[in-house]
Amino acid sequence: MDPPIVHFDEFMTGEECDAFIEAGKPGLQPSTGTGNLQANGKFERTKIEGRTSYNAWCMAPSDCPTLPIIRQIDLRIANITGFSYRNMEYYQILRYRGKQEYQVHSDWIDQQAAQPSGPRVFTFCARTPTPTPTSSSSSSTATTATTTAAGPQLRPASL
DSSP states (O other), X not given: OOOOOOEEEEEEXXXXXXXXXXXXXXXXXXXXXXXXXXXXXXXXXXXXXXXXXXXXXXXXXSSGGGOHHHHHHHHHHHHHHSSOGGGBXXXXXXXXXXXXXXXXXXXXXXXXXXXXXXXXXXXXXEEESSOOTTOOOOSEEEXXXXXXXXXXXXXXXXX
């Protein structure tokens, strides 16, 4: 069964997209999969052939999750979905260049049921298919918020 997809044509401004791109730049590294839970409480990162993109997480210790522009997006997603932003996982910021990809995969993590966000019930994905008005980057960036439960140009998003 295919999941339903809801598309929003004007979800994020160019300024909001740029904020995510800038917040992700310092932590970008090759995308990986989630392996076994280690003794230190962190998951092992595993190389997966179908993930050739780069990713970063919008989480502490960076200031990304507390930036006012990111918080307003949290609230917008919560308003659309009816789920509190407190039930959201951290944003994953992905960068694609050329033929890079992030193929279909399973994200189920048994231990996630015990996390404050709980198990994932949907993914909210926003993308910048071309450079935004203030960005000189030539790569495409996708920002996903997985959740339980010309002036600035508005960018599309899908739920």
